[in-house]
Amino acid sequence: MSTSRGPSVRQRRLAAELRRLRERKGFTGDEVAERLTWSTAKVSRIENARTGAKISDVRRLLDLYDIDGARFDDLISLAHDAAERGWWEEYRDLPSPLADFIALESEAGTIRQWESLSVPGLLQTEAYAQHVIEGYHAISTMPPQEIRRRVDVRMTRQRILHRTQPTELLVVLDEAVLTRRVGNSQVMHEQLDYMLATCELPNVTLQLLPLDAAHAVMAESFTLLEFPAAHEVTFPDIVHTESITISHFVDESETYMYRLAHNSLVKHALSPVETRQRILEVRNSWWRVDE
Structure with a gap:
């Protein structure tokens, strides 16, 4: 299984800024390598965040x-931040695409998501996540220990919603997801309860797209990650999509289209208050659990 540290946004910011500064000075990678008695490959690895840059x-x-001056100090501070290890690095057997996504997700300031198949990972209960991940076993052998680790990773990812400066999560969810059985009625009942509780957080907004709503945008599920500026270094928005076999980051030039798509979905979705009422109705009718 291929693995990756999953370069953090801080590492990518630093790498991009160092490349920009080199280009502004008019140096080639070969010239920098010669002046510093490095290999050209080392310069390339640093500028592409393929290796951690030493202070x-x-x-x-x-x-x-x-x-x-101040700019020097600011970039050195960024270099120190970039040197910090991410929690996902403890899971060294994670597939590279998953590690890359977690590294980006962990530093996003805002996440805009459209999901049509299942409850998003950031809103899943442990039991729901267990059943979803076990489902992968039907197409790719995954031992119980690995399933357990994947569930642990998914639960740990949710910390971004509860930290001191939490990520803002804006989700539009297809109403069909509420009635798509994952596990048994108890699992579904608890899952809807958990969604209701999580949506009480001021940084989480959930809206349902009703089955009878006008679907102006027939789009696959996607996640749009937005990043605040740090140390005066900006980082572009990133869109992530995935299928059974492919985890894909959309080209930067196309991210605006996904923002427009999400805005359209929000416009046709139920309000957060109406969404809460609908979730309660489905919980009590479809997934009623006797006390």
């Missing part, structure tokens, strides 16, 4: 590019 190396690059 000493960043200092040498900034000196070469004549960066000083």
Whole structure:
């Protein structure tokens, strides 16, 4: 199984800024390597976040590019931030696409999501997640220990909604998901309860797209990740889509189309208050559990 550290947004920010500073000075990668007695491959790895940049190396690059004062201090602070390990790095057997996605998701300021097949991972209970992940076993052998680890990872991802500066989560969910059985009635009942509780958080907004609503946008499920500026270094929005076999990051030039698609879905969806009422109705009619 291929693995990856999953370079963080901080690492990617630093890499992109170092590349921009080199280009602004008019240096090629070969010229930087020659001046610092490095290999050209090392320069490339640093600028593409394929390796963690040592603080000493960043200092040498900034000196070469004549960066000083507050800007120098700011980028060194970013380099220190980039050197911090992400929690997902403890799960070294994670597939590379999953590690990459978690690294990005963990630093997103806002997540806009459209989901038509299942409850989004950030809103799943442990039992619901267990059944979803076990379903992969039908097409790809996954031992029980690996399933358990994947569930643990999914639950840990949810911390971004509860931290001191929580991520804002804006979800539009196809109403059909509420009645699509995952596990038994108890699992579904608890899942809808959990969604209701999580949506009480001020940073979480859930809206249902009714089955009888006008579907102006027939779009596959997608996740739009937006990142706040840090150390005066911006990072582009990223869209993630996936299928059974492919985890895909959409080209930067197309992210605006997904933002428009999400805005359209929001417009046709129930309000958060109406959504809550509908979830209660489905919980009590479809997934009623005797006390």
